[in-house]
Amino acid sequence: MTIPLIIALLVVLVVIIVRLAKSPAQRPARAVYAILDPLARGKALYEEGHREEAVRAFTEAIEEDPNNLAAYTLRGAAYNKMGKYPEALADQTRVIELDPMVALSYYYRGNTYHMAGEPRKALNDIDRSLQLDPSNVRAQENKRFLMLYLEQHPELQ
Numbered sequence: 535m536t537i538p539l540i541i542a543l544l545v546v547l548v549v550i551i552v553r554l555a556k557s558p559a560q561r562p563a564r565a566v567y568a569i570l571d572p573l574a575r576g577k578a579l580y581e582e583g584h585r586e587e588a589v590r591a592f593t594e595a596i597e598e599d600p601n602n603l604a605a606y607t608l609r610g611a612a613y614n615k616m617g618k619y620p621e622a623l624a625d626q627t628r629v630i631e632l633d634p635m636v637a638l639s640y641y642y643r644g645n646t647y648h649m650a651g652e653p654r655k656a657l658n659d660i661d662r663s664l665q666l667d668p669s670n671v672r673a674q675e676n677k678r679f680l681m682l683y684l685e686q687h688p689e690l691q
Contacts, residue, residue: 542622585612603629619650637667
């Protein structure tokens with residue numbers, strides 16, 4: 535057998551194992567995801583709640599491709615979940631620098647600004663997100679909440 539054929543068979547085997555597993559808890563995650571690319575491995579680790587390991591995998595994906603929007607977005611989400619807001623904001627800002635027309639990037643960064651205690655910056659990003667995608671219901675709800683919050687806390691304006 536040739537090497538490409540062996541690799542193809544391994545990939546098919548991994549797909550079959552993943553699809554046959556009834557729940558994420560039943561999937562042999564470490565064995566299956568170890569042969570996948572860093573982004574896929576990071577996603578799996580993130581979904582399993584292994585944030586620190588996910589960050590390492592996303593960092594590896596970024597090192598392979600410094601313009602990988604998905605890796606920056608997901609690493610930012612992992613940092614956000616870990617309460618590492620400066621790191622999350624840096625990644626979310628990088629995504630916006632790479633592609634300023636992605637509404638969800640502004641939405642995510644706005645949420646992080648809110649979590650970091652910066653409601654004015656959060657509202658600015660949510661507004662930008664809605665300019666790009668007025669149909670985002672969550673962004674609409676967050677905007678209403680932030681506006682009320684800022685009305686009640688004028689010292690933050």
